Amino acid sequence: MTRKLQILAVLALIGCATAVAAQGESSAGPLRTRLVRSSLRLTQPLPGLTEPAELLATDTLRRASVGGKYRTLLFAIRVPQDQSTYTSFSDYGHSETPAWGGFSGLPGGYWVYVYPHWYVWRDQANGAAAPSGARSWGPEQATGEPDTETAGDLSTAWASLTPDDQDEWLQLEYERPIRPVAVIVHATFNPGALGRVTMSRADTEEVDAWKGADPTPAGSDKGVSILPVKVDFETKLIKIHLDSKRVEGWNEIDAVGLVDQMGKTHWAVRATASSTYASQEEAPDREVRR
Ligand SMILES: [Ca+2]
Numbered sequence: 001m002t003r004k005l006q007i008l009a010v011l012a013l014i015g016c017a018t019a020v021a022a023q024g025e026s027s028a029g030p031l032r033t034r035l036v037r038s039s040l041r042l043t044q045p046l047p048g049l050t051e052p053a054e055l056l057a058t059d060t061l062r063r064a065s066v067g068g069k070y071r072t073l074l075f076a077i078r079v080p081q082d083q084s085t086y087t088s089f090s091d092y093g094h095s096e097t098p099a100w101g102g103f104s105g106l107p108g109g110y111w112v113y114v115y116p117h118w119y120v121w122r123d124q125a126n127g128a129a130a131p132s133g134a135r136s137w138g139p140e141q142a143t144g145e146p147d148t149e150t151a152g153d154l155s156t157a158w159a160s161l162t163p164d165d166q167d168e169w170l171q172l173e174y175e176r177p178i179r180p181v182a183v184i185v186h187a188t189f190n191p192g193a194l195g196r197v198t199m200s201r202a203d204t205e206e207v208d209a210w211k212g213a214d215p216t217p218a219g220s221d222k223g224v225s226i227l228p229v230k231v232d233f234e235t236k237l238i239k240i241h242l243d244s245k246r247v248e249g250w251n252e253i254d255a256v257g258l259v260d261q262m263g264k265t266h267w268a269v270r271a272t273a274s275s276t277y278a279s280q281e282e283a284p285d286r287e288v289r290r
């Protein structure tokens, strides 16, 4: 791939797609064909251009990789007319379609539509396979054992709708009532926002169980916060409160454990939240957030 083509490919991928695409409309055939054939591997550095890590931090690629669910971009093709069918975002999944949108000879891969491009990835990341029916970044991603192995904006953790617009809470339900001695919070992106934990007695009354400064400092890439609690009742419903406005960025939670008096850690079976980034999947006709 020549330097010029690399630049075009990268521009297309980092959100300057419109300008490139406009150019592509006039000299459409060659540019499109070359974009398809140029196998842009983000795992390899692009000489003289933005480092792969920075590329992955961009808005478009983040969406296109479904928050890190897919890796190793094979190619991107511009098919703006697919918006009418696939809306502005679609995690289509694996496809072996060899021809699409006027392009042919396409290898198989995981297809994601972020208007106006299809991005096709070679791999699905390990551990990113959400539990059946779980939405990327939904509160349900905070149930079960920790499954987000690395720090980062990954869809196997819960994320609120907006990064800093309001303070947030995440409510977790456990299989049976236990008398907890500690809460263990696995934060995998922008940690440090924990401010309070409440627990429900019987069915309704919420009681403060912990309050203070998050033991994982803001600015860490990830952290496991162990919060000692002292309650004189059994509970199976707890709520962690995040000072999201104070700690910049999406304060994402991978899992929340409840430690009983025997030292056994229980993981949540259900979760709800004040808001979630996942709600876009329930309303695909809405404009994609971010
Ligand atoms: Ca925040």
Ligand SMILES: [Ca+2]
Pocket (backbone or CB within 6 Å): 141, 142, 143, 145, 146, 147, 148, 156, 157, 158, 253, 254, 255
């Ligand atoms: Ca998780």
